[in-house]
Amino acid sequence: MQDVQVGDRIDQHHDRRGVIALAVVAVLLAAGLVAVAVWPEPPRPAPASPVAAVVEYDPVDCASGRVVPDQGQREIASEGYVPPAEAVIASGSRVTVTVQGTAGRAVVLQSARVEVVRSLPAPVGLFLRAGCASKVPPRYFRVDLDRSEPRLVAEPDTPDFPYRVDQADPEQLIVTTKVTTALVEWRLRLAWTSGEESGELVLDDHGLPFRTTAVTGSRELCLDGEAMWRSDCS
Incomplete structure (x- = not known):
């Protein structure tokens, strides 16, 4: 063995x-x-958008203003006045959107739609109307926030979407708001295409929804020249 x-x-x-x-x-x-x-595979970075926008939301036109808390004031000095955090921009305000290409190629702005975040009762307060400005925007729209599904409507002298933008040829869109019964929080969503790419640019107030209120529950103070808001509007 x-x-x-x-x-x-x-x-x-x-x-x-x-x-x-x-x-x-x-x-x-x-x-x-x-x-x-x-x-898991590491997440891939999202492709950079070939379009960017700068948004301004301020009642710079005398068709609008701000609603601030009513503390029984008879007058408020306008020079140096800083609206409190509770102030809400009023119906008639304008959202100015300047859109520009960023990637050295043309981008087509196909459409823009309004997204309502929520609707609340209009606040009771003081309506401080803004002074008048003379600038005429190049392309402007209106939006009725009282509607169940608000949409942008081009003013008569403004051609509607689409628009073409690039780095040297931006577009400026002016959206005038209207609301008669509520405080509405909302955003704009701008659809774009560039070659085979497409996307949506969300436009809001520095990451927060725009807030636009009716003034039906507010007492108005009139702007006396450029110095003082007064309760005597005669």
């Missing part, structure tokens, strides 16, 4: 243990009892 060395027996024992271990793992995998670590 051929002698079996001790080392051979140990190797054979290890081989049998390895085979048994593999068989056990296979059974557990089939039964779903062993979790296999799968490392």
Whole structure:
């Protein structure tokens, strides 16, 4: 009989243990009892948008103003006046959107739509009307926030979408608001295409929704020249 060395027996024992271990793992995998670590791929950075916009939202025209808390004031000095945090821009205000290409190629602005975030009762306060400005915007629209589904409507002398923009040829869109019964929080969503790419640019007030209120619940103070808001509007 051929002698079996001790080392051979140990190797054979290890081989049998390895085979048994593999068989056990296979059974557990089939039964779903062993979790296999799968490392997710790192997230890919989102492609840079070929279009950017600068948004201004301020009642710079005498058709609008701000509603501020009513503390019984009979007059308020306008020079150096800083509206409180609770102030809300009133119906008739304008959102100015300047859109420009960023990638050295043309971008087509296909459309823009209004997204209402929520509608609240109009606040009771003081309506401080803004002074008048003389600048005439190049393309302007209106939006009726009283509607269940507000939409942008081009003014008669403004051609409607689409528009073409690039780095050297921006567009400026002026949106005049109207609301008669509520305080409405809303955003604009601007759809664009560039070659085979497409996307949507969300336009709001520095990351927060625009807030536009009716003035039906407010007492108006009239602007006396450029110096003082007074309760006597005669």
